[in-house]
Amino acid sequence: ANTLGAAAAGSGRYFGTAVAAGRLGDSTYATILDREFNMITPENEMKWDTVEPSRGNFNFGPGDQIVNHATANGQRMRGHTLVWHSQLPGWVSSIGDANTLRSVMNNHITQEMTHYKGKIYAWDVVNEAFADGGSGQHRSSVFQNVLGNGFIEEAFRTARSVDSSAKLCYNDYSIENWTDAKTQGVYNMVKDFKSRGVPIDCVGFQSHFGSGGAPAGFRTTLSNFAALGVDVQLTELDLAQASPTAYAGAVQACLDVARCTGITVWGIRDSDSWRTGENPLLFDNYGNPKAAYGSVLTAL
Numbered sequence: 152a153n154t155l156g157a158a159a160a161g162s163g164r165y166f167g168t169a170v171a172a173g174r175l176g177d178s179t180y181a182t183i184l185d186r187e188f189n190m191i192t193p194e195n196e197m198k199w200d201t202v203e204p205s206r207g208n209f210n211f212g213p214g215d216q217i218v219n220h221a222t223a224n225g226q227r228m229r230g231h232t233l234v235w236h237s238q239l240p241g242w243v244s245s246i247g248d249a250n251t252l253r254s255v256m257n258n259h260i261t262q263e264m265t266h267y268k269g270k271i272y273a274w275d276v277v278n279e280a281f282a283d284g285g286s287g288q289h290r291s292s293v294f295q296n297v298l299g300n301g302f303i304e305e306a307f308r309t310a311r312s313v314d315s316s317a318k319l320c321y322n323d324y325s326i327e328n329w330t331d332a333k334t335q336g337v338y339n340m341v342k343d344f345k346s347r348g349v350p351i352d353c354v355g356f357q358s359h360f361g362s363g364g365a366p367a368g369f370r371t372t373l374s375n376f377a378a379l380g381v382d383v384q385l386t387e388l389d390l391a392q393a394s395p396t397a398y399a400g401a402v403q404a405c406l407d408v409a410r411c412t413g414i415t416v417w418g419i420r421d422s423d424s425w426r427t428g429e430n431p432l433l434f435d436n437y438g439n440p441k442a443a444y445g446s447v448l449t450a451l
């Protein structure tokens with residue numbers, strides 16, 4: 152195969168990218184997008200601050216633009232993201248009453264998932280709920296602080312009740328190294344959810360890597376999570392300076408695990424990346440494939 156999407160499809164996987172609605176009119180961008188990628192994650196357009204900037208006022212316009220593009224070009228969509236402490240409007244983060252916040256969170260999940268029902272392959276239901284460092288506990292957030300530990304379970308149960316066909320995922324960063332406390336915290340949560348029947352189908356490993364790429368234990372981590380009975384994916388892959396061998400190594404970790412169902416890079420050209428100056432993507436500023444593009448294509 153001579154595109155990322157077709158090469159990944161050869162082993163039943165997908166190859167995706169983050170997309171910004173505002174760049175769809177750039178023909179260089181759109182040409183690469185539609186040639187190479189068969190899964191799309193909206194970079195910002197389905198986040199709370201865009202979708203529900205004030206209580207009960209929903210704005211699906213930017214997200215719809217991306218979904219319409221995907222539909223027209225045969226690409227599937229990952230919904231990103233329903234419950235996250237970041238890019239969260241002030242009206243939510245200032246809620247102090249648990250009953251109010253619970254109904255606000257469940258209503259947000261319900262309205263957004265209902266709007267996109269039938270159009271989303273997988274949702275990042277909860278994003279980045281675990282703390283960095285050695286605690287292995289949830290991070291501080293309005294959801295954690297006001298609703299307590301049960302907010303993640305509540306979000307997943309609500310999500311399943313709204314759309315029983317979409318895959319429901321937990322997504323986080325720095326959970327790629329098996330021995331890290333953060334990885335263990337997420338693993339124990341997924342294990343607990345599976346044992347109690349809390350609906351969860353997948354775990355997304357963001358995979359924002361430094362120039363050395365994935366930690367040595369990444370494949371072990373992916374396979375240990377998969378053994379719990381969830382699919383795993385690399386959801387936001389980017390790698391400082393895009394070393395071809397480091398990129399291929401990260402991709403290989405997924406290919407080595409049967410339940411690793413796909414890989415998404417966090418943007419198309421280096422100039423599209425949120426990591427300014429780090430050149431972490433597969434295409435240069437002009438849309439030319441970099442060396443890492445070739446190594447990834449070969450690995451797939």
Ligand code: XIL
Pocket residue numbers: 194195278357387425
């Ligand atoms: C980033 C976007 O790329 C930026 O455009 C935005 O300013 C901030 O968010 N983890 C995530 C993504 O789950 O949503 C983040 O995306 C990168 C880190």
